[in-house]
Amino acid sequence: xxxxxxxxxxxxxxxxxxxxxxxxxxxxxxxxxxxxxxxxxxxxxxxxxxxxxxxxxxxxxxxxxxxxxxxxxxxxxxxxxxxxxxxxxxxxxxxxxxxxxxxxxxxxxxxxxxxxxxxxxxxxxxxxxxxxxxxxxxxxxxxxxxxxxxxxxxxxxxxxxxxxxxxxxxxxxxxxxxxxxxxxxxxxxxxxxxxxxxxxxxxxxxxxxxxx
Numbered sequence: 001x002x003x004x005x006x007x008x009x010x011x012x013x014x015x016x017x018x019x020x021x022x023x024x025x026x027x028x029x030x031x032x033x034x035x036x037x038x039x040x041x042x043x044x045x046x047x048x049x050x051x052x053x054x055x056x057x058x059x060x061x062x063x064x065x066x067x068x069x070x071x072x073x074x075x076x077x078x079x080x081x082x083x084x085x086x087x088x089x090x091x092x093x094x095x096x097x098x099x100x101x102x103x104x105x106x107x108x109x110x111x112x113x114x115x116x117x118x119x120x121x122x123x124x125x126x127x128x129x130x131x132x133x134x135x136x137x138x139x140x141x142x143x144x145x146x147x148x149x150x151x152x153x154x155x156x157x158x159x160x161x162x163x164x165x166x167x168x169x170x171x172x173x174x175x176x177x178x179x180x181x182x183x184x185x186x187x188x189x190x191x192x193x194x195x196x197x198x199x200x201x202x203x204x205x206x207x208x209x210x211x212x
Contacts, residue, residue: 039066039077059085062102078102082113086122096120099132109136121167126150129161139165147172155179 043065050058063080082102086095097120099113111134119127128148134141141163149156149172160173 036068036071038068040069041067043067055089056091057087059083059087073108074106076104076106095122110134111136119167123168124152125167127167132161134165141165141167153180155181 044063046060046062046065048060049056050060052058061083062078064078066077066079068075068077079101081098081100083098084096085093088094096118097113099117100115101113103112103114104110105112112131113134114131117127117129117132119132121127126149128150129143129145131145132141132143141161143161144159145161146159147157147161149170155178156172156175157177157179158172158175161170162173163170
């Protein structure tokens, strides 16, 4: 069974790599009466690079990572945001995913990103929403919230969204508008989507094509 690169990083690499993260701080939390209400492990200042076949492919950042192993439904929580970048062979960012907060429900193998969620795919499309779910078992990404999509040719807005894990094949359940635009007008048009406006991040850089 094929596992996507994003899935491999987020669902497999976290427990192994973050425990050895350079500069991160791990704290065991003890001394509370109700163990289900407090994290069993708190990790601060998480930042790591992940290589694939000897080439750096991913950067993962999180100011704080809380693990609730004693909860009725064990989960991980990132209260101050999660940021993942995917690099091409020359270390240029070609895709990313981030949110103001993130939660991973271990039993369901389900991610939830909340507030100012931003995803950029390899096709240079940008997805902005207030909440999105990532189901590892079904290998799909979905949302019931308003979503704003910027492509090289148009802006698409609507409610309800389903996609494959790579965010390259997707469907909006209820489209509210499609606006053909020029690429250099996207930034000004995006400013009206106040409810999902993201924090400034470096834009995905397009690969340079060699002249024939």
